[in-house]
Structure formats: structure tokens, C-alpha cells
Amino acid sequence: MPYECSIDDMERADQGTASSDWTTIPWAQIVQSRQMQGVTAAGIAHNVGQILMLSWLPTYFGTMYNLDVTNAAAVSAPPWICYFIAGNLSGVAADNLMARGFDLQYVRKGFQAVASLGPGLALLRIAAGPSSADDAAFWFCVAMGSAGCSLAGFNATAPDMSKVLAPLIFGTFNAIGCLAGSFAVYQAGFVLEASNPTQGFQQIFLAAAVLYGLGLATFLGTYRGEREFD
Numbered sequence: 001m002p003y004e005c006s007i008d009d010m011e012r013a014d015q016g017t018a019s020s021d022w023t024t025i026p027w028a029q030i031v032q033s034r035q036m037q038g039v040t041a042a043g044i045a046h047n048v049g050q051i052l053m054l055s056w057l058p059t060y061f062g063t064m065y066n067l068d069v070t071n072a073a074a075v076s077a078p079p080w081i082c083y084f085i086a087g088n089l090s091g092v093a094a095d096n097l098m099a100r101g102f103d104l105q106y107v108r109k110g111f112q113a114v115a116s117l118g119p120g121l122a123l124l125r126i127a128a129g130p131s132s133a134d135d136a137a138f139w140f141c142v143a144m145g146s147a148g149c150s151l152a153g154f155n156a157t158a159p160d161m162s163k164v165l166a167p168l169i170f171g172t173f174n175a176i177g178c179l180a181g182s183f184a185v186y187q188a189g190f191v192l193e194a195s196n197p198t199q200g201f202q203q204i205f206l207a208a209a210v211l212y213g214l215g216l217a218t219f220l221g222t223y224r225g226e227r228e229f230d
Contacts, residue, residue, distance in 0.1 A: 025168065026229060033229075035161055036173065038222030042112060042154035043177035045215025049119050049208045050147060051181030052188060053079065053140065056204070063197045065133040075137045079144035086148030090114075094152035104160060105225030112153030112219055118146020120212035127205040129198075154219060162229035169229075184208075 030036055057076040061067045067075065090111055097107050122143035130136035158170035192200040 025165065029229065030165075030169065030172070033161075034222040035157070035224060035226070035228060036169070038219040039154050039157050039161075040173040040176055041218035042116065042150075042215040043173045044180040045116065045211045046147065046150050046154065047174075047177030047181035048184040048211055049123070049143070051178070052184055052204060052208055053144065055185045056188060056201075057140065060201055061133055061136070064136070064201065067133060075133055076140075078137060079140040082141045082145035083148040086145040087151040088148075090149040090152040091156075094156070103225070105223065108153055108157060108160070108223060108225055109220055111149045113216060115147050115150035115153045116212045116216035116219075118149070119143040120209040120216075122146070123205040123209040123212070127202045127209070129202075154223075157223065157225075160225050161227060163227070164230040 057079070058069070058072040061072040061075050062069065094107050094111060098104060122139045126136060126139050126143075130139060154173075155170075158166040158173075162169055188200075188204045191203055194200070195203070
């Protein structure tokens with residue numbers, strides 16, 4: 001059964017505001033939506049990789065390259081600067097592509113492909129063993145810089161699927177992704193305690209790389225860039 005908006009909901013959509021009537025939210029349709037499932041899968045992969053790097057980068061540099069806290073923090077910062085720059089540039093680029101007539105579906109998929117393949121391949125390289133702290137920092141910059149393209153990929157899909165329910169949809173898949181990322185950080189601690197640091201970080205980054213690939217495959221196979229819920 002397709003979701004039917006009330007007159008109030010349509011007026012809110014025209015005004016760019018969200019519905020506050022929780023009794024009309026089509027939870028079953030949202031949960032069963034193939035697009036929503038694909039976006040959530042991409043979000044889980046993205047948040048697991050991002051939160052793992054956010055949480056463990058200083059420890060990684062301190063443990064693997066014997067850097068003190070100050071230096072470990074210094075080499076951990078540039079990847080996030082790359083994320084900020086790439087995220088803003090990808091938003092501008094996506095808007096320009098759609099203004100030139102490119103299909104929304106393929107714009108989202110293209111940027112998400114970069115945002116998933118880039119970190120996945122970079123983490124595979126890091127798992128293989130960088131030659132130095134600077135080499136590792138470079139590949140983390142590649143990982144986080146390319147991940148910033150997700151801001152024009154899965155992260156931008158909520159208003160594509162629903163104008164009225166966009167905040168709810170974004171909050172839902174983002175919350176699921178953040179919970180998965182937090183759980184991954186918790187599990188990573190057990191992995192590092194159970195093995196030596198080299199093997200532990202290798203396992204963690206390999207697992208994150210595989211998850212990026214699975215999330216991307218699910219997203220590419222399900223996302224259509226279509227309005228579903230209003």
C-alpha cells in the first residue's frame with residue numbers, strides 16, 4: 001500500500017518542512033523499501049570505516065610507529081581535513097552535474113562508488129603494511145578524502161526518497177550506521193587484545209575494506225533515486 005500524504009503534509013513539503021504527525025509515518029514501507037535498505041547498508045559500511053579510523057588512528061600511529069601522543073595526533077588530523085575538503089567539493093560537483101541534466105540516480109551512485117572504493121582500497125594498502133608513518137598518513141588521507149564523497153552519495157539520499165520525511169529517513173539510517181560503527185570500535189578492542197598490533201590492525205582494516213565493498217554493492221543494486229514516501 002503506497003503512503004498517502006495528508007493535505008497538511010503536502011503543504012509542509014511545499015514549504016520545505018517536515019511532518020510532525022508520527023501516526024502517519026509509514027514505518028512498514030520504510031523498513032521494506034529496497035532503496036532504504038541499500039542506503040542503510042552503505043551507511044553501515046561508511047560509519048564502521050569512519051568511526052574505526054576516528055577512534056583508532058592515534059593509537060595506530062603510536063603503536064605501529066612509536067609516535068608520542070603529540071605526533072600521533074598531528075598525523076591523524078590531515079585525513080579529516082581531506083574529508084572536509086572533499087565533502088564540500090563533492091556537493092558542489094554533484095549540484096553542477098544535476099544542473100547539467102545528469103540523472104540523479106547515477107550522480108548518487110557515482111559519488112558513492114568513489115566514497116566506498118577509495119577507502120576500501122586504501123585500507124587494503126594500509127593492511128598490507130605501509131613503509132613509514134608518512135606513507136600510512138598518505139593512505140589514510142586517501143581513505144578519508146574519498147570517503148568525503150559520500151556527502152553527495154548515500155548521505156544525500158533522504159530528500160531524494162521523501163521531502164516530508166527526509167529528516168526521519170536520514171536520522172534512521174544514520175543512527176543505524178553510528179550504532180554499527182560504535183559496535184565495530186568495541187569489537188576492534190577485543191581483536192587488538194587477542195593478537196599482536198600488526199595482525200590486529202591488519203584484521204580490522206581488512207574487515208572494514210570488505211564491508212565497504214558489500215555496502216557499495218548493495219547500494220548500487222537497490223538505489224533508484226525515486227521519491228517513495230510522499
